[in-house]
Amino acid sequence: MPNPRQAVGRPRDSQVDHAIVRATRELLGERGYAGLTVDAVATRAGVGKAAIYRRYATKQEMIFSAVVHDMGEQPPPDAGSLRADLAAVCQTIAGQLGSAPTDVLAGLLADVYSDTALGARFSETFLQRERLVVTEVLDRAVARGELAARPDPATVQALLMGPIFAWLLILMGDPDKVPDLARTVAESVAAVLLTGAVAG
Amino acid sequence: MPNPRQAVGRPRDSQVDHAIVRATRELLGERGYAGLTVDAVATRAGVGKAAIYRRYATKQEMIFSAVVHDMGEQPPPDAGSLRADLAAVCQTIAGQLGSAPTDVLAGLLADVYSDTALGARFSETFLQRERLVVTEVLDRAVARGELAARPDPATVQALLMGPIFAWLLILMGDPDKVPDLARTVAESVAAVLLTGAVAG
Amino acid sequence: MPNPRQAVGRPRDSQVDHAIVRATRELLGERGYAGLTVDAVATRAGVGKAAIYRRYATKQEMIFSAVVHDMGEQPPPDAGSLRADLAAVCQTIAGQLGSAPTDVLAGLLADVYSDTALGARFSETFLQRERLVVTEVLDRAVARGELAARPDPATVQALLMGPIFAWLLILMGDPDKVPDLARTVAESVAAVLLTGAVAG
Amino acid sequence: MPNPRQAVGRPRDSQVDHAIVRATRELLGERGYAGLTVDAVATRAGVGKAAIYRRYATKQEMIFSAVVHDMGEQPPPDAGSLRADLAAVCQTIAGQLGSAPTDVLAGLLADVYSDTALGARFSETFLQRERLVVTEVLDRAVARGELAARPDPATVQALLMGPIFAWLLILMGDPDKVPDLARTVAESVAAVLLTGAVAG
DNA sequence: ACTTAAACGAGACGGTACGTCCCGTCTTTGC
DNA sequence: GCAAAGACGGGACGTACCGTCTCGTTTAAGT
Structure with a gap:
């Protein structure tokens, strides 16, 4: 039962997703957490701010998603003891x-x-x-x-x-x-x- | 040998110190860390912003001083083991x-x-x-x-x-x-x- | 000698034309000139924005056409003096x-x-x-x-x-x-x- | 009966007033009405945006004040007929x-x-x-x-x-x-x- | 008492970032 | 190739704080 809204309109561009995540990580590395701005991420990613706020409600969510993304936490292998x-x-x-x-x-x-x-x-x-x-x-x-x-x-x-x-x-x-x-x-x-x- | 500049001019009002600390703690409780603003502290304390920045270089220092104040960490009594x-x-x-x-x-x-x-x-x-x-x-x-x-x-x-x-x-x-x-x-x-x- | 490009592909839907003009006039009446947005016109007309911009180069042209449409300015009848x-x-x-x-x-x-x-x-x-x-x-x-x-x-x-x-x-x-x-x-x-x- | 609020706090800087008006007029001349932005006025005037919005509720008010300023409309001299x-x-x-x-x-x-x-x-x-x-x-x-x-x-x-x-x-x-x-x-x-x- | 100098409440200042809105374009699926 | 839907880059808006800077007033200490 997939999302029925997927069929209509232009779909989200996954390259934009990646560009945002990438730019966020780069800028976090370069300027640190406190020095990160949404405008800078948008510019670096070559993306409009609206594209960011379409995906994340706040700057904080954006950073969270870029950093935590997929802390896979796979099921642990039994080591015997x-x-x-x-x-x-x-x-x-x-x-x-x-x-x-x-x-x-x-x-x-x-x-x-x-x-x-x-x-x-x-x-x-x-x-x-x-x-x-x-x-x-x-x-x-x-x-x-x-x-x-x-x-x-x-x-x-x-x-x-x-x-x-x-x-x-x-x-x-x-x-x-x-x-x-x-x-x-x-x-x-x-x-x-x-x-x-x-x-x- | 105290600071010679202390002798001249009006001395700091210690009531202002207390008012700032108190207002900071109250507002931290009411609005949380992210919701705290220096203007709000100044207003609540009945104090000008300059009086705050005369004491603390940044908002963060103000909060730090108000919260940490005196984590005494006294020498530990010997408990025997x-x-x-x-x-x-x-x-x-x-x-x-x-x-x-x-x-x-x-x-x-x-x-x-x-x-x-x-x-x-x-x-x-x-x-x-x-x-x-x-x-x-x-x-x-x-x-x-x-x-x-x-x-x-x-x-x-x-x-x-x-x-x-x-x-x-x-x-x-x-x-x-x-x-x-x-x-x-x-x-x-x-x-x-x-x-x-x-x-x- | 009609436009040769008209012959190819799906022809423009004249109902769309009317819907755009109508929606524009309605919204101008409801929200005023400054409050008019192209998105609102498209939504009200049940039309995609592209259909609007296929007809008018800018928002202003759209409004102009919807309002001025046909200031007929017929030849004046001679009134004798x-x-x-x-x-x-x-x-x-x-x-x-x-x-x-x-x-x-x-x-x-x-x-x-x-x-x-x-x-x-x-x-x-x-x-x-x-x-x-x-x-x-x-x-x-x-x-x-x-x-x-x-x-x-x-x-x-x-x-x-x-x-x-x-x-x-x-x-x-x-x-x-x-x-x-x-x-x-x-x-x-x-x-x-x-x-x-x-x-x- | 002057404004009683004039006595408290730092007074408005009239140089800022003039700088805003001047920058607005210059930029209106250079970029036209449609090309004027509040940020550009602030930058040109060497002023923060807050200083502008403290004086004018909207961009439009700012422009109005800068252009109309003082259409003196002095009493007309009697010309005899x-x-x-x-x-x-x-x-x-x-x-x-x-x-x-x-x-x-x-x-x-x-x-x-x-x-x-x-x-x-x-x-x-x-x-x-x-x-x-x-x-x-x-x-x-x-x-x-x-x-x-x-x-x-x-x-x-x-x-x-x-x-x-x-x-x-x-x-x-x-x-x-x-x-x-x-x-x-x-x-x-x-x-x-x-x-x-x-x-x- | 009189001067000096700093602290005081109030609030304006330059600056920076935020999150929103809209424009005109582009990219899907469907007919 | 047109249609609806809606995502896209870009850019301005008006708001909110920060930390600084005047104002005019108040408060001691030194004359």
Whole structure:
């Protein structure tokens, strides 16, 4: 059951979509989050502002879509143990967070709080998808007999992503040390979970 | 040897200082971070804009000063064990982060990336002071013989503050559950440190 | 010798022509000259914008054609005397000017100055045709012996149409009084012409 | 009884007023009425757009004020006879109309119809003031015994200004011939008035 | 008391970006 | 090849803030 409105009128030009996303990413890299303007994106993309606002309701949505686009968050491969699964999840998180400049991440995070629609989209696109991954990993551990009961996935999610987030965004730590940090995080979360200290 | 320029002319009115801080906090609560304007603060405070810019170089500095004001980060009391000390540090962090609305925290974090001066101040006022606390706690554990060598304080700081940060700012979790989370965090960090898995 | 391009392809739909003209007039009445948009005309007419721009090069031309359409300016019937002929011409002018809302007339007049092509068409469609009428009337008066020489037709044209124009467009006078005014104008122009005060 | 609000805050800078008016006039001359943009005026005047919109509610008001500014319409000197007085009035009208480019006059006239406030101002600033002049001239003629009763000033105003208006704005006639036309107009109006054909 | 100099409320200033609107053109699908 | 529908590049509009700059007034400290 495709969208019935697709049949009428000139269809959206997908080259315009790409040009906007591309220009946004380039300019974010060149001028930073705070220095990005919609006019500059339009000019760089060779596109009218109307074409941008036809796709995105606000500047913030445009940036969000250009940066987050498709944080695929594929279903995680079973690595055989909770410890190994957690390590894999951590690496994925680290890879995603490291894919955008920190000032952009911080800017987006702030925008999420001033735009309800964006907040919902952020939650759906990113948080809930990642939570499913965490849930899956925990369920496996229960199935294996490593855990007696499934701990709260949201709590585990915070334990996993938090330190990496803090390292990059708040402490402005060296990105090269993120892999080491990810290992330590996986280690510490596995330790605390396996002692049974975290409630469901 | 005070600033000689202070002696001449009309002195700053400390009531103006308070009015600005107060108006800023009120308006942050009412309209949120993104909705705050300097004109509105001036009006609410019954103050001219010049009086604000005489005190703060930018809007961001004004907000920073009004919100962060005095994250005291007092020296931590020795609780007798690494596990207990980490728990205390975690509670402190949780208390500080919970004292401001999340949208304000996110907004300030974004500003830190577009304003070098603010970034430096944020680092000095907040990060480095907290790092000293972490370092002190770790040193005590070494002195007690709990740890063979002092792990990297920055890494430990990320492990401690990260999950709470993520819970509040990213996952938009229930603030009432933060104390529980803080306990879990302290537990997990103590576990991984005591196994010696974290390098110095 | 018709246009050879007319023979190929689908012929223009004359219903579309009428729909455009009709929608234009309706919307001019409802929203006024300044509030008219091509999109609105297309929507109201149930027509694509391309169909409009296939017929008219600009929005202004569209309006012009819809409003002026056929200012017939038929050859004037000989009324027997200069005085009577002038009165007839004046009534015709008054009738034409009164047929469109004043804001539309003012808008069109302004457009004539920003669009050379429209200016030319305005001149051909309206001014020159009217001038021929004036010239004819003056020539008759010469033939009758009422005038010794033919005065400058452009000057007489200005004397005849000017007051009615000013009354409606500038002074925003009562349209019901235009017939009276037209009589007075004819009277005054006849008077000055018959005294021989106007040069050829 | 001066404006009580003058005392508070920074006063308007009259140099800014002049810069705006000057830039508007220059650009009207260079690019014509249709080519004028508010941004261009702001840039040329070395002024922010806000400074313009603080003074004028719309672009149209700005242009109106810059062009019409002060059509002084001083009380007319008594020339001794109705015929001579009318000639003087005609010359004044001709001078005023000739002081601005025709495209600007046409543009302003159109604006008057899409902006009620501007229409009112146009009427007060220009039409009513001129009408007083006409009324005064007619009253003098009555006092002199040239006229039995005072004819309708609005009608006479239309008779006087109309032909000059039509000559310049509609017929796009040679501006050099306006003085001749003005004389003819005065002649014809005097003729018709003195025959008593125009009602009060 | 009188001068000096800075701080004060108010609000205008130059500048920049926003999001909207409209023009005239182009690109689909269908007839 | 015309039709409706609607996306396209371009560009102006009027609004909203920012951080600065006058105004005239008020408040101390130093004479």
